[in-house]
Amino acid sequence: MKTLLLSLMLLLPGSVLADSQAAIAEQLRQAANGQASATRGEQLFRARTGVGEAASCTDCHTDNPRAIGSHIRTRKAIEPLAPVANPARFTDMAKVEKWFRRNCQDVLGRACTAGEKADFAAYMIAVR
Numbered sequence: 001m002k003t004l005l006l007s008l009m010l011l012l013p014g015s016v017l018a019d020s021q022a023a024i025a026e027q028l029r030q031a032a033n034g035q036a037s038a039t040r041g042e043q044l045f046r047a048r049t050g051v052g053e054a055a056s057c058t059d060c061h062t063d064n065p066r067a068i069g070s071h072i073r074t075r076k077a078i079e080p081l082a083p084v085a086n087p088a089r090f091t092d093m094a095k096v097e098k099w100f101r102r103n104c105q106d107v108l109g110r111a112c113t114a115g116e117k118a119d120f121a122a123y124m125i126a127v128r
């Protein structure tokens, strides 16, 4: 009984985070009329638009979602975007929305659409 309780406690933090990522991805997908594509999300991540202040998401986040990035202006380290490398990602909707707002403006010169956000989250969560 004691062992069972202990293993449940050890399992819990991981599953809570995973649930939360699934819930956030699902919330974004519903906001996008039920459409989310990891393939399109990867295209958005790697696209070089040159419209905004940064040319691409990869300018700060590197072309590897599992890698630590670096801010193009401040040079500050940015923890990996993919939950497989950084379990805290996509677990806080307010934080997700705040950075979509800021980063999409920087790269695209406009806010991301609901579809782009759903695609991007679907891609990041799928990265292994």
Ligand code: HEC
Binding pocket: 044, 045, 054, 056, 057, 058, 059, 060, 061, 071, 072, 073, 077, 078, 079, 088, 089, 090, 091, 092, 095, 096, 099, 100, 103, 104, 106, 107, 108, 120
């Ligand atoms: C100018 C640098 C920069 C660029 C370009 C950039 N980001 Fe970011 N991004 C950041 C920083 C800084 C953070 C937050 C720091 C942290 O949480 O470690 C962040 C965090 C995020 C997060 C928060 C995820 C979470 O749950 O914590 C998302 C989503 C995100 N970026 C999406 C994008 C997308 C989409 C693009 C391309 C359209 C992009 N970023 C381009 C700097 C950038």
